[in-house]
Amino acid sequence: MPPVKPRILRGFRDHLPEDMLPRAHMFGVLERVFRAYGFLPLMTPALEYSEVLLGKYGDEGDSLLYRFDDNGGRDVALRYDLTVPLARVVAQYPELQLPFRRYQIAPVWRAEKPARGRFREFTQCDGDIVGSPDLVADAEVIQMGADMLRSLGVHSFRIRLNNRKVLRGLMETVDVEPGAAELAVLRTIDKLPKIGEEDTRRLLENENGLDTKRVERIFDFLTIAGGTTEILDRLDGFFAEVGAGQSGAAELREVLGLLEAAGLGELATVDLSIARGLNYYTGTIYETFLEDLPGFGAVMSGGRYDGLIGTFTRESVPAVGISLGIDRLVAGLRELDLVPAGESTAVVLVTVFDRASLPHAIGIARRIRDEGTPCELYPQVAKLRKQLRYAERSGKRFVVIAGPDEVASGAVQLKDLASRTQDEVALAEIGALLKQRLAN
Amino acid sequence: MPPVKPRILRGFRDHLPEDMLPRAHMFGVLERVFRAYGFLPLMTPALEYSEVLLGKYGDEGDSLLYRFDDNGGRDVALRYDLTVPLARVVAQYPELQLPFRRYQIAPVWRAEKPARGRFREFTQCDGDIVGSPDLVADAEVIQMGADMLRSLGVHSFRIRLNNRKVLRGLMETVDVEPGAAELAVLRTIDKLPKIGEEDTRRLLENENGLDTKRVERIFDFLTIAGGTTEILDRLDGFFAEVGAGQSGAAELREVLGLLEAAGLGELATVDLSIARGLNYYTGTIYETFLEDLPGFGAVMSGGRYDGLIGTFTRESVPAVGISLGIDRLVAGLRELDLVPAGESTAVVLVTVFDRASLPHAIGIARRIRDEGTPCELYPQVAKLRKQLRYAERSGKRFVVIAGPDEVASGAVQLKDLASRTQDEVALAEIGALLKQRLAN
Numbered sequence: 071m072p073p074v075k076p077r078i079l080r081g082f083r084d085h086l087p088e089d090m091l092p093r094a095h096m097f098g099v100l101e102r103v104f105r106a107y108g109f110l111p112l113m114t115p116a117l118e119y120s121e122v123l124l125g126k127y128g129d130e131g132d133s134l135l136y137r138f139d140d141n142g143g144r145d146v147a148l149r150y151d152l153t154v155p156l157a158r159v160v161a162q163y164p165e166l167q168l169p170f171r172r173y174q175i176a177p178v179w180r181a182e183k184p185a186r187g188r189f190r191e192f193t194q195c196d197g198d199i200v201g202s203p204d205l206v207a208d209a210e211v212i213q214m215g216a217d218m219l220r221s222l223g224v225h226s227f228r229i230r231l232n233n234r235k236v237l238r239g240l241m242e243t244v245d246v247e248p249g250a251a252e253l254a255v256l257r258t259i260d261k262l263p264k265i266g267e268e269d270t271r272r273l274l275e276n277e278n279g280l281d282t283k284r285v286e287r288i289f290d291f292l293t294i295a296g297g298t299t300e301i302l303d304r305l306d307g308f309f310a311e312v313g314a315g316q317s318g319a320a321e322l323r324e325v326l327g328l329l330e331a332a333g334l335g336e337l338a339t340v341d342l343s344i345a346r347g348l349n350y351y352t353g354t355i356y357e358t359f360l361e362d363l364p365g366f367g368a369v370m371s372g373g374r375y376d377g378l379i380g381t382f383t384r385e386s387v388p389a390v391g392i393s394l395g396i397d398r399l400v401a402g403l404r405e406l407d408l409v410p411a412g413e414s415t416a417v418v419l420v421t422v423f424d425r426a427s428l429p430h431a432i433g434i435a436r437r438i439r440d441e442g443t444p445c446e447l448y449p450q451v452a453k454l455r456k457q458l459r460y461a462e463r464s465g466k467r468f469v470v471i472a473g474p475d476e477v478a479s480g481a482v483q484l485k486d487l488a489s490r491t492q493d494e495v496a497l498a499e500i501g502a503l504l505k506q507r508l509a510n
Numbered sequence: 511m512p513p514v515k516p517r518i519l520r521g522f523r524d525h526l527p528e529d530m531l532p533r534a535h536m537f538g539v540l541e542r543v544f545r546a547y548g549f550l551p552l553m554t555p556a557l558e559y560s561e562v563l564l565g566k567y568g569d570e571g572d573s574l575l576y577r578f579d580d581n582g583g584r585d586v587a588l589r590y591d592l593t594v595p596l597a598r599v600v601a602q603y604p605e606l607q608l609p610f611r612r613y614q615i616a617p618v619w620r621a622e623k624p625a626r627g628r629f630r631e632f633t634q635c636d637g638d639i640v641g642s643p644d645l646v647a648d649a650e651v652i653q654m655g656a657d658m659l660r661s662l663g664v665h666s667f668r669i670r671l672n673n674r675k676v677l678r679g680l681m682e683t684v685d686v687e688p689g690a691a692e693l694a695v696l697r698t699i700d701k702l703p704k705i706g707e708e709d710t711r712r713l714l715e716n717e718n719g720l721d722t723k724r725v726e727r728i729f730d731f732l733t734i735a736g737g738t739t740e741i742l743d744r745l746d747g748f749f750a751e752v753g754a755g756q757s758g759a760a761e762l763r764e765v766l767g768l769l770e771a772a773g774l775g776e777l778a779t780v781d782l783s784i785a786r787g788l789n790y791y792t793g794t795i796y797e798t799f800l801e802d803l804p805g806f807g808a809v810m811s812g813g814r815y816d817g818l819i820g821t822f823t824r825e826s827v828p829a830v831g832i833s834l835g836i837d838r839l840v841a842g843l844r845e846l847d848l849v850p851a852g853e854s855t856a857v858v859l860v861t862v863f864d865r866a867s868l869p870h871a872i873g874i875a876r877r878i879r880d881e882g883t884p885c886e887l888y889p890q891v892a893k894l895r896k897q898l899r900y901a902e903r904s905g906k907r908f909v910v911i912a913g914p915d916e917v918a919s920g921a922v923q924l925k926d927l928a929s930r931t932q933d934e935v936a937l938a939e940i941g942a943l944l945k946q947r948l949a950n
Contacts, residue, residue, distance in 0.1 A: 078602070162524075331870075381513060429767070450643065
């Protein structure tokens with residue numbers, strides 16, 4: 071048979087080791103912060119019944135699902151995010167004790183048009199508090215998110231907050247019904263930073279069918295600016311007669327106060343253009359941007375979704391969460407030169423001299439590993455020169471060589487590629503010696 | 511809209527926190543062993559072009575693929591294992607330096623009939639050495655696998671080895687052609703431990719179309735027993751005139767010798783009934799069983815597949831690997847009472863007294879976390895009794911309480927749920943004190 075061309079689907083990626091090492095390191099850092107806040111790990115399947123996912127993300131989201139009939143004719147889809155599966159879990163297992171804090175770091179799939187930095191499979195890192203309607207939970211997840219960024223070495227970022235009730239208030243003032251119509255307008259508003267004011271106005275008129283007066287009203291709202299206190303005061307004025315808007319503004323004010331208490335006063339601001347494209351948000355929403363990379367897009371976002379779990383059960387359960395986009399964050403860290411090196415891999419290579427000495431080489435590698443030092447045994451009999459070249463190229467620091475003389479005398483040659491020195495070491499001491507040299 | 515029933519697909523599972531905590535702990539242990547042997551992490555997509563996966567697992571495997579047309583009409587499938595994607599990666603990136611050692615811990619999908627312990631989504635944990643044709647690589651991955659089991663607390667296990675060339679030799683003696691016919695016979699042989707001799711004989715006759723004499727010959731082979739040396743000697747006799755069988759037996763002998771040098775002599779044995787159902791194996795094959803759970807099935811298996819990468823490129827690249835079935839292993843560890851507790855989660859709950867004291871409570875939680883102690887802030891204003899009940903049920907050891915008096919005096923009440931004692935502690939000291947008490 072002719073070879074099958076080795077290729078990967080467009081919008082998908084292989085993460086080779088040089089890419090995976092820093093990612094694995096990051097996952098470890100993020101898990102430690104989750105645990106510091108009392109969050110517990112959860113894993114849900116990649117595939118769900120389609121009906122579980124449909125209608126939660128809006129029409130565009132529905133159309134981007136990887137959806138198919140499985141071998142048993144079931145209508146299934148790959149998960150689009152980690153939030154809807156969490157909501158399904160909470161509804162399905164009433165024995166889960168509330169408040170429930172869970173985290174999950176896992177891939178999600180969206181059949182988007184691939185573009186620079188936009189992939190069809192990407193890793194989300196989510197933390198959610200389920201069961202609390204209180205805004206202190208909103209502040210807690212945002213505070214945790216800020217700790218995550220700092221733990222990754224990012225200190226210059228801005229958390230831009232808004233509230234869906236504020237946006238509902240705005241929609242009331244321009245006579246847009248809740249539901250699909252509102253979501254469509256919010257999607258247009260969401261594009262403002264990317265497409266600019268002129269195009270946004272045109273879309274609002276042509277695609278969302280709003281007249282000039284209403285578009286003007288929306289821009290009156292979107293251009294409410296200033297410091298946090300000023301924006302909140304002006305919002306109160308804007309919503310003097312709009313109940314939803316008032317309660318949204320009050321929630322925004324309270325979350326900001328709690329974030330202030332958490333020491334995040336300077337990092338958190340109000341941004342009335344933050345809309346979030348997903349259907350399920352009901353209160354607090356936010357996006358987080360790297361200050362040193364303007365125009366880069368949000369690296370961490372989320373919000374409150376008090377109605378989502380109720381779509382699976384008659385009993386409504388409030389919830390709020392945060393989601394880090396691992397892939398975008400890695401890209402950002404790379405641009406900022408903040409990508410961690412990842413934990414060190416094996417720095418010792420044990421060479422093999424000939425077939426007869428193979429058992430001896432295996433024993434040497436075992437002694438070194440038993441002392442806790444990662445080590446590779448060269449996996450075939452080959453010319454020493456080839457093995458040394460491999461050691462250099464793969465970043466080893468030490469090479470252990472044992473030919474027939476060494477085997478006979480119970481010794482090994484230890485080559486230090488950094489200092490270009492070579493010592494003869496007693497076999498019984500090689501493990502302890504390497505451990506000691508690497509500790510220095 | 512009426513609620514959508516919260517349900518999961520049959521054969522799929524949610525791993526709730528009590529299940530995920532020990533799994534997360536295990537993943538950490540396994541990663542450390544991979545690193546100790548110089549293996550590097552790789553991540554490949556869940557979805558591949560179907561043509562990449564088809565024909566690698568045999569007809570049964572092909573039929574179990576989750577295969578569908580994506581939104582762009584591409585014929586795609588969820589990965590069935592981690593080995594074929596690795597082979598695709600090696601063929602696709604010629605810049606990868608050989609020998610290449612990689613590990614991957616990730617879910618795979620097979621549309622099998624669900625049964626006790628058999629799932630449609632399950633996690634594989636694979637380590638492979640690519641680029642070495644030498645049997646020392648076979649021994650190295652098996653040795654690593656043994657270290658993995660030991661690191662998880664399993665010391666009583668048996669690695670049963672065989673070799674596809676030995677089985678090819680057997681097929682020659684009964685006139686079965688290589689390819690589909692051979693694989694079908696091997697699949698039948700693979701069932702022997704489950705269905706017994708009588709049913710295996712019947713299947714060999716009726717389904718594989720072998721006459722009684724040939725079936726007899728197969729059982730002459732399968733009943734070659736005794737100590738390792740005895741089996742190997744009898745194999746030499748059996749294959750006196752069969753080249754493939756002789757070279758397979760020589761390979762078996764060499765791998766066993768290398769495992770002896772690695773200190774695994776007592777754990778590794780020959781088992782001529784080990785066949786492995788997958789198409790791609792070419793040399794060493796093995797399965798590992800827990801001695802204390804007879805009949806439980808293999809928890810770790812793998813082998814050499816020197817032809818697989820060559821299906822993607824004209825250049826053949828040898829490879830050998832090991833795969834741990836995480837889910838079966840967890841089930842086995844559970845039966846043996848070896849499931850680790852998982853790392854501890856937050857053991858401190860900071861209660862919230864009323865809205866006015868919320869900022870204070872946030873500050874307390876921050877002090878505790880800043881000292882490195884995981885801690886939960888109760889995420890809403892609620893009756894103290896309710897918060898204490900939550901602390902008890904979720905396994906907290908300490909509860910911190912700060913009412914208006916404490917806020918005014920800069921103190922907190924620290925309740926120890928284990929000793930049922932309560933102290934007043936200065937706010938400035940709570941972080942250090944908890945750290946100290948938890949260290950004891």
